[in-house]
Amino acid sequence: MSNFGDLIRIAREEKGLFLRQVAAELDIDQAIISKFERNERKPTKEQVLKFAKFYKLDKETLLVEWLSDKVAYDLKDENLADKVLKAAEQKIKYKKK
């Protein structure tokens, strides 16, 4: 199962960059990026988009990864997760109309 941290760590390693370099480029403290890569902290949406652009990753893929991490985290203690997701789906569908 993938997650946001893995995606950006792999992307960075593939490009052979150091945290320091990415930090300078994106203007985000390298300690924070280290935490993002280990899923210890959640980035903001703006940061997600910065990573997508810089690493040339698909924006949508990265956003989905990030948002689903968040949702999964919110529901982590809930044994009702399945029902909740189904109900949420209905609500979102309904709102679209």
Added chain:
Amino acid sequence: MSNFGDLIRIAREEKGLFLRQVAAELDIDQAIISKFERNERKPTKEQVLKFAKFYKLDKETLLVEWLSDKVAYDLKDENLADKVLKAAEQKIKYKKK
């Protein structure tokens, strides 16, 4: 499409109670309950359980309503909602193992 606010408003009206009375009984400010009923504020989990008990509503139903409101709210601006929910479902399944 139902939501948490509607459920507790209907329950209160069926019992013919005023906000003031419910507020006193549950020890929650009546202004806040008013906001819960209009979905202007989200209650805490403890408050959800208080309502379930007081109105004799099914705990699980109310919790699902509350959590799915929250998830739907988080995804309200995202046209990726479907993908996000599917991904979140996988992540939750995966974690259970």
Added chain:
DNA sequence: ATTACATTTGACCAGTTTTGTCAAAACACA
């Protein structure tokens, strides 16, 4: 229109959580 009561609104505060900064500690390895 005035009274009486219920609900809603909005300003404010306090406590919590989130985000960012930094330097020191830990790690890797020549």
Added chain:
DNA sequence: TGTGTTTTGACAAAACTGGTCAAATGTAAT
């Protein structure tokens, strides 16, 4: 040991939440 990278943790600033209260608004009866 020395050099460079990553991780950790303490701290502060900013953003978000939840609660309190009083004033404003709504509603119905007289």
